[in-house]
Amino acid sequence: MSRTLFVILLLAQLAGIAGAQGIVQRRTDFSCENCRPGEALVRLSRETGINIVFSDRLFEGCSAASWNFRQVPAVEVLDRITACARVSYRVVGNQVVFFSFVERHSISGYVEDAETGERLIGAGLLLLNGSAHRAITNEFGFFSLREEEGEYRIQASYVGYKPLVKDVSLREDRKLQIRLEPDTRLREVVISAGQSGDARERRSGSPRYLNLKEMRRLPMPGGEADLLRQTALLPGVQTGADGIGGLHIRGGNADQNLFLLDDVPVYSPSHALGLFSIYNPSTVSSVKLWKGDFPARYGGRASSVLDVRTREGNMHEYKGELNTGLFASSAVVEGPLVEGKSSFLLGGRMTYFEPWVNYFSKRGNLLTFSGDDVRYRFYDGNIRLNYTLSDRDRVYFSYYRGGDVFKNDFEQSYNDPKGFITDKSRLATDWGNSIAALRWNHLLRDNLFTNTTVRYSRFTYQSRLGFRSDIVYPNGKTYELANYGQLYRTLIRDWSWKTDFTWYVSAPLTVRWGASWTSHNFQPGVITANFLQPGQTGSNVDSLASILLNNEKLGARETDGYVEGEWEFARHFRLEAGLNTSYFQVRDADYTVFQPRLRINRKGGGGWSQWAGYHRTAQFLHQIGTFNISLPFELWVPSTAKAPPEQVDQYSFGTGKQAAGWNWQAEFYYKSFNRVLTFISSGDALYTGGAVDASGWEDRIASGTGTSRGIEITAEKLTGKTRGGVVYTLSRSDRLFPDLNSGRPFPYRFDRLHDLKITLRQELTDWLEADVIWGFATGNPITLTGVKFSHESVEGEVQREVFFYTEVNGYRLPVYHRLDLAFNARWGHGNVKHALQLGTYNTYNRANPFYLYIDAGSSVKGKAIQFTLLPLLPVFRYEIKF
């Protein structure tokens, strides 16, 4: 019945349309002398009976004319009469309705630094009239808006640049090259809707753009500006003590963060085991952080994305920059290769750590043996080239190489009842990343942007250990007690290809899609060990016959595809929805994981906004190690049949208000971790020069679950001479492994109930300001024993003292707090600009515990050995740009 009714209604509708169309096809005679179009249409309506609806305003620009038609279809008469105006008509029922015919055109282009020609990522564009639509430049400084014909005022803005207002007459597709002038004064940050990516995202909670100029003013150890330390000032971001232990975003593991450098994954983002990041601040152009709620175009990690892009180099003139601090110096040179078309940027950083390492190692109790020679340094090198092929094509090349080198020669001699013994050891370790990317931007249409990247990423850790012990007997004879060498190496190497499309369908709708393919190669820990022949040393151990404990090489293939859309609707809402699909194939297993991502934002009145999201994320790579704190010698391994992919579901919602120079925000999140992995070890790796014997690693991991929930509160004052913020996170994070803690849940190693960060910036004069950071956090949980007993067999052949650990991570370290201070001065004449930073890190010399363990050999209850990393340190940095 209902189907019959539907067919009848459909037929009736079609008949109506056919009848209406018939009206304008009817042949007619019509003439009108010296008539305006409106007048002619009225007369045509009367004479033919066609009901014509129009407004006189549509024909305001038309002058009077004469028409004379004989047996001409009415449609042709209508077209001829109205040809003078930009109008169109539609047959609606039995009426012909005229309306203004408005074409849409695109306004697209790039936002650049006016001085250097460098394209600006995350710059905001706002139409000050008309639709008030907004756009943000993408990772290559490109934007596109699609608007009706008309006159527009468009405002471009970016933090640290003078806003620019441009008038655009839109009659056809327009390409704009917007050049923003840097604002060299210490200006307050004025936030307005659409001002920049930072401002816009500040209202929606995610992502967070890091302000790189602010980063250089923050007091950091030795004056070494560090973007990971700046990241750690954000809510929901935690680190181990003084940076060691990696970043932990909303209770996630350190290996669940996707660190990108020019869109290439970085496997070890830190130097000095976490004290400094590998990102040379002088080479970075933008940093974005997503805390688990990242869009579908990102994949491969489960907890966060830190997207770092390097600078392109000055297109117009040669420039240089030198930075020198207490621990490191860096230099950057840049300039045009072909004026206005091509540029280069070279950056390098080198440390001079040795005096510090020696000083602190002698201060500590660990390295007080005579003959110690501790050497440590790290280095970075960046190369960036780009070439503009045409106004639609540009190619980029990025290369990074960085690493750490640690050497320790050790010699001690002592008297033994049997003779005089001399021990000599030599440890040499080095580790680092090599990263390269070749990218091609192409504008298929003015609103269809595509980027193709070929990527390479490699991380290796290698250590060589040689040990020799000789004894001189009382009779003068010498005998070799031990001669041992060991080589350890772990490696991960990726080759990948990636293509992304961005289609700016209209101002409220942007669609992105893309695909990538990655070849992963793993060598998860090779230990070669052997007893050396007389005369050989640890340095040539790898050339000798050896005992190979593990020489596993693994290959894996990962294919990703995604589609996502960003749609602004009903004036106040923005919907971001997408799906990431990953297929991972490894030796004995393959996995397909669908990861839906959804986020909705509402922008209310009075500066209020609300947002909510659900994001599923997964990862096929895992870092495992004895300590499970993301140290460089821990191993990257793929998902296999026994090590399934990790998966995280995150639910979040928040609200914020931005008004009168203040930004208030509160966000709640809940995360569930599935199949999270940890490596079970007995701690023997401590005896192998940092090496992890990865033999049988698949059988030595435990798979568990976890939860993390918390609320993050932010209050920031963004304007005025006194600025700053208070960031507080209240959170809980736990893990549950059937194989650990007797199957009971336990706190995550970096679980902190309270985490408070306060930053304050006081502008003292035009050229001088003071910066203060104070942080406070609940102590990290660790596993401690308070009880021991004797495990003794009846026959007495077994006797062992058992330290009874009741709960994993059952004890809390003392609270962490620290005050950092710095004064920043800037001055300059002409093209030469100077900056000087002086201050103190850990100003009141708080001995924050990095780790402690009970001194079982002491009779004092609760006596423990506590390790502290960074004491009071001076902050000094001098910068010159020319």
Add this chain to the structure above:
Amino acid sequence: MKRHSCLFVLATLLACGCAREVVIDLPEEEPKVVAICHFTEGEHFKVNISLSQEVNDGSDPEFPGEVDVTLSVNGQFYDALYREMGVGNTYYWKSHKAKIPREGIRYNLDVRVPGYPVAEAGSSIPRHYGIRPFQILTSDLQVSEIGNGMNELRIPIELKLDELPDHGRYFAFFLNHDMQVYESLSPPVTDYTKEQVPTNFLSDGRTISLLHNIPEPVVLVNENYWDDNRKSLFLTARIPYDPDTERPKKLYISWRTLSEEFYRYHLSLSRQGGNLPLSDPDAVFNNVEGGLGNFSGYSIAIDTIAIPGF
């Protein structure tokens, strides 16, 4: 060597750091009754009783003398253990002659020390899953010189289970050998025999990583070893000997099937990390309610295999 390597790693980690002594506020830990007993078929229950100590207590552990130790089966009284003198000036508690454990029966232990809560635990001897008998052939043997006038005999052996259980794959083994010492090898004149000498072994990296040396002394086989349903454990026994005066004669293979209580307790002990900085120790498995320790059964079979002349 090990200590030095450890220091090097710590140097790497804490190059900029300082270590100092602090006194932290550890929670008060009242002493608890500690009961340790591993039992198997055909042998008496022997229970070691002591009291736990605070970790900084440097004194010798206390072995209480006035203790009431009883066993029950299905809630019914089974035996009251009596005190025996152990090694040194310690005691242990032993079951009576007719009260020796049998496979498949769950025994419950009650330990009452005046002034302390009752410590209770239960366990049983699991069904034994044995290994297939095998012979050592002369052609399997390898001899190599290891310096200082010593040779090493290497014997490849396969410990193959007759049957692999679906669950509870808890096993342990131990190798030892008898060494015949000669006054003269030609003609052979036997001097004496070194009996039950512990035997070292080699294996592949995966196998080694899944074997845990525990204080019992046996070598615990991680249950993950059997994940791919393999039934065999391949080892190469290493027996050093003086080629002028010694010859290995017998190899003993002790093969244990463990109760879960035995396995979990010893596995957790092997994960303690030696109280080392940065180690990530696991909680110790404890199946003694009201106290600490371990009460667990196991079954054992010992194969004696002759080592042929070479």
